[in-house]
Amino acid sequence: MCLCHQAAGGFERFTLQATSPHEAITELDHRYQTVKKNSIFVDDRTFPNAPASNSLVMMRSEVMDRRKLFVGTFYVAALSGCQGFLGRKAEVAGDSVDSDSSVVFSSVDFSDIRYQPPTLFTTELTEESGTWVRRFAGQAAPQNLEFLNRADGTWVKVHDFYPNSADPFKINPNLTLGPGGFNLAIEDRAQAGIVPDSNLIPWALNMIPFGVAIDGVILDPSGPWFDGGPADPNNPFDRQCSGWEYDPLFPIIGDLLGVVGAVGGHTQPSGLFHYHSYPKLMIANLKKSLEGTAQQNQPLLLGFSADGYPIYDCMIPAAATQKKKKIYFFSAYVLREGARQALPNTNPRLVPPGNYDGTYVQDFEYNPQKKMALIQSELRTRGSYRSMRAAEIASGAAEFRLLDRCNGFFDAELILPEFPQPVYAYVLTEDWPQIPRLLNFKPSESFRNNIIPLDARRGPGRTAFYDACGTEDPHEVHKLKGRERY
Numbered sequence: 258m259c260l261c262h263q264a265a266g267g268f269e270r271f272t273l274q275a276t277s278p279h280e281a282i283t284e285l286d287h288r289y290q291t292v293k294k295n296s297i298f299v300d301d302r303t304f305p306n307a308p309a310s311n312s313l314v315m316m317r318s319e320v321m322d323r324r325k326l327f328v329g330t331f332y333v334a335a336l337s338g339c340q341g342f343l344g345r346k347a348e349v350a351g352d353s354v355d356s357d358s359s360v361v362f363s364s365v366d367f368s369d370i371r372y373q374p375p376t377l378f379t380t381e382l383t384e385e386s387g388t389w390v391r392r393f394a395g396q397a398a399p400q401n402l403e404f405l406n407r408a409d410g411t412w413v414k415v416h417d418f419y420p421n422s423a424d425p426f427k428i429n430p431n432l433t434l435g436p437g438g439f440n441l442a443i444e445d446r447a448q449a450g451i452v453p454d455s456n457l458i459p460w461a462l463n464m465i466p467f468g469v470a471i472d473g474v475i476l477d478p479s480g481p482w483f484d485g486g487p488a489d490p491n492n493p494f495d496r497q498c499s500g501w502e503y504d505p506l507f508p509i510i511g512d513l514l515g516v517v518g519a520v521g522g523h524t525q526p527s528g529l530f531h532y533h534s535y536p537k538l539m540i541a542n543l544k545k546s547l548e549g550t551a552q553q554n555q556p557l558l559l560g561f562s563a564d565g566y567p568i569y570d571c572m573i574p575a576a577a578t579q580k581k582k583k584i585y586f587f588s589a590y591v592l593r594e595g596a597r598q599a600l601p602n603t604n605p606r607l608v609p610p611g612n613y614d615g616t617y618v619q620d621f622e623y624n625p626q627k628k629m630a631l632i633q634s635e636l637r638t639r640g641s642y643r644s645m646r647a648a649e650i651a652s653g654a655a656e657f658r659l660l661d662r663c664n665g666f667f668d669a670e671l672i673l674p675e676f677p678q679p680v681y682a683y684v685l686t687e688d689w690p691q692i693p694r695l696l697n698f699k700p701s702e703s704f705r706n707n708i709i710p711l712d713a714r715r716g717p718g719r720t721a722f723y724d725a726c727g728t729e730d731p732h733e734v735h736k737l738k739g740r741e742r743y
């Protein structure tokens with residue numbers, strides 16, 4: 258989750274006279290025909306040094322192609338509720354170009370890694386009055402893996418990416434999962450043999466971490482919220498409840514938050530590093546550790562969810578399946594088409610402008626039929642979908658399946674090595690949402706309150722979020738079927 262946000266590097270700064278964001282958008286559209294409707298606007302109250310009361314700082318969606326944009330004059334812009342950081346940022350917000358600004362975090366990829374034996378969490382499973390409880394211990398920080406940066410051929414270390422021009426916080430290596438730390442525990446529903454009913458109403462994350470990855474890093478995919486209202490420097494993202502959540506998987510949003518693509522995460526003010534996406538660097542290192550072992554041919558455990566289920570990798574090796582066919586799991590989400598409009602559980606008065614393009618979580622819909630057609634079409638026209646090749650499917654060596662809306666599955670024929678009987682499991686997928694955005698059951702208390710307390714010391718906590726989306730709002734925004742705050 259992103260408690261603190263700031264933009265840096267490559268954002269073009271415009272000063273406009275406008276009485277409302279809407280007027281400004283209209284004016285910008287008029288002046289810059291290429292401006293995409295999904296630009297984000299904030300007014301100058303988050304910018305102490307900004308010149309005029311109605312000046313706007315704009316991120317353009319074209320920022321994704323920063324190499325082109327850097328030809329002109331661009332200014333560092335801060336977009337933040339983090340006062341301490343803002344002060345320093347505002348100094349550079351004048352006329353200088355941030356020296357880090359050539360790093361497009363979302364596009365950082367690797368071509369090789371220096372293998373390190375993985376450091377993994379440990380868990381302890383106990384039965385307590387009929388309930389299985391799994392407790393976690395270990396470091397709540399990523400390993401300092403070293404990788405060959407594909408862009409420039411240099412070896413870089415994970416921890417050296419933080420702080421960066423968009424993420425001012427160092428990774429805190431002293432945070433821990435166990436006693437004295439987050440004290441994480443889940444009710445292990447998989448161990449108890451509980452399979453979620455497909456008619457269950459899922460639980461929205463509502464800024465609560467989804468789970469914990471096997472390397473001890475918290476899986477916390479939530480992004481800031483579109484609010485469309487006047488700025489509140491202490492709580493810039495929840496001042497009005499729209500029901501639309503920016504998705505840090507979208508390159509422009511990830512870059513704003515310093516989410517490094519290969520690593521898949523960034524830090525919070527506390528130094529808590531967390532994953533927003535499929536952590537491919539960590540998984541590549543983990544897979545290397547299994548080369549030549551029997552585990553290599555088993556489903557790969559990647560963590561546990563806050564509601565008590567294991568999380569696996571999206572490819573199940575052939576040797577582990579009944580039919581001796583590799584299984585690829587994909588999500589059943591697709592982008593909606595056309596212009597954004599009010600959706601269930603969103604506020605009809607605050608619909609972000611523009612077309613559905615993935616800027617927001619709500620830009621995606623669960624649509625297995627459409628997803629199936631999309632994958633088939635990719636296999637036909639490109640010969641592959643993600644890492645699955647059409648030839649594997651054609652030869653019968655592999656098959657693929659779509660997951661439920663929580664990005665999970667239950668397969669009575671699939672034995673997952675950590676459990677005595679077939680269990681329901683979640684999957685980290687290569688395709689959106691990568692980390693699931695819905696839980697089947699209420700997340701455990703320790704995930705709700707130990708990692709990010711209801712009222713965070715810095716940045717908006719869930720109380721502010723719930724208050725913004727409170728009961729006075731007739732639209733029940735963010736709350737599925739009127740569920741109380743949790």
Ligand SMILES: [Zn+2]
Pocket residue numbers: 258259260477479505514523524531533
């Ligand atoms: Zn975050």
